[in-house]
Amino acid sequence: QVKARHGNGLCFFDPQMQTAISNRAQLETDLKSALRNAEFLLYYQPQFAYDGSMVGAEALLRWQHPERGLVPPAAFIAAAEESDLIVLIGNWVLRTACVQLAQWQQDPRCEKLQLSVNVSARQFRHAGFVDQVLSEVARLGARAHLLTLELTESLVLDNVEETVARMLQLRTRGIRFSVDDFGTGYSSLAYLTRLPLHQLKIDQSFVRNLGTRPTDEVIVQTIIGMAHNLELEVIAEGVETEEQRALLRHYGCSFYQGYLLGQPMPITDLLALLPPP
Numbered sequence: 001q002v003k004a005r006h007g008n009g010l011c012f013f014d015p016q017m018q019t020a021i022s023n024r025a026q027l028e029t030d031l032k033s034a035l036r037n038a039e040f041l042l043y044y045q046p047q048f049a050y051d052g053s054m055v056g057a058e059a060l061l062r063w064q065h066p067e068r069g070l071v072p073p074a075a076f077i078a079a080a081e082e083s084d085l086i087v088l089i090g091n092w093v094l095r096t097a098c099v100q101l102a103q104w105q106q107d108p109r110c111e112k113l114q115l116s117v118n119v120s121a122r123q124f125r126h127a128g129f130v131d132q133v134l135s136e137v138a139r140l141g142a143r144a145h146l147l148t149l150e151l152t153e154s155l156v157l158d159n160v161e162e163t164v165a166r167m168l169q170l171r172t173r174g175i176r177f178s179v180d181d182f183g184t185g186y187s188s189l190a191y192l193t194r195l196p197l198h199q200l201k202i203d204q205s206f207v208r209n210l211g212t213r214p215t216d217e218v219i220v221q222t223i224i225g226m227a228h229n230l231e232l233e234v235i236a237e238g239v240e241t242e243e244q245r246a247l248l249r250h251y252g253c254s255f256y257q258g259y260l261l262g263q264p265m266p267i268t269d270l271l272a273l274l275p276p277p
């Protein structure tokens with residue numbers, strides 16, 4: 001890295017950083033046009049109960065890029081989170097999810113399916129968030145108690161007062177909350193009891209090592225025990241093997257999501273997995 005004097009301040013010439021910055025700017029431009037051109041779509045990953053029945057799905061964002069093909073969220077969510085672009089994208093996700101929920105409710109095969117939607121911290125903190133969610137739910141006639149918003153641990157722990165107030169406004173209308181990637185943050189039991197939650201979602205990094213890393217087994221058992229004591233649902237994500245599922249079941253985990261049971265997929269494929277009415 002070369003430092004050069006430039007005017008009164010210092011200027012850093014780092015070609016790699018320069019490329020990253022202009023890529024970032026380009027990415028933001030591309031994301032805006034993706035919204036305009038309707039290039040986003042939702043994939044759905046099924047969630048199953050103890051007895052093997054499908055109880056719901058998680059909506060996972062994809063970007064159908066004209067040249068790059070199907071782009072996963074890891075490639076663009078972080079960039080979107082640096083500005084209010086995440087609010088625009090998040091609103092699109094919410095609206096699309098509510099359209100889907102409203103459609104499911106017309107179909108006896110899926111009228112009871114839950115739909116989980118990921119919410120970014122910046123989106124949740126945005127002044128219009130609560131109204132946005134409530135108006136989409138009302139406008140589309142989606143049943144609020146079938147909509148679960150997934151928040152991360154760091155989001156809920158950052159400014160707990162405000163978080164709880166916001167959650168309660170949605171909770172009183174029936175919307176459910178899950179803590180995504182649970183176990184990777186620093187939630188204490190005391191904080192958890194203050195939040196109007198329905199579900200803890202065990203992070204896949206712990207599920208991955210079940211049966212091979214004893215410390216992760218302890219973590220998983222602890223999370224499941226915590227959930228039971230707080231009367232919360234507990235779901236494991238990233239279930240890839242029969243062994244993992246068997247261990248989770250043995251520890252008392254009630255719900256499962258992962259490649260073993262179903263990849264994220266287009267809506268028509270998800271519906272094809274349902275038994276006939």
Ligand code: C2E
Nearest residue numbers: 060061072073074093118119120238239240258259260264
């Ligand atoms: P997440 O919410 O924790 O979602 C789980 C991720 O794990 C998904 O990746 C899913 O495809 C993947 N996964 C599911 N089962 C398995 C498994 O058995 N093994 C492995 N190795 N992976 C599995 P995906 O779809 O790439 O999404 C990544 C992250 O992007 C999500 O993590 C979420 O944080 C974020 N994201 C996705 N959609 C949205 C969205 O609409 N809004 C926001 N704000 N974030 C989103």
Ligand code: MG
Nearest residue numbers: 058118150180
């Ligand atoms: Mg999630």
Ligand code: MG
Nearest residue numbers: 180181203237
């Ligand atoms: Mg997760």
Ligand code: MG
Nearest residue numbers: 180181203204
């Ligand atoms: Mg994750």
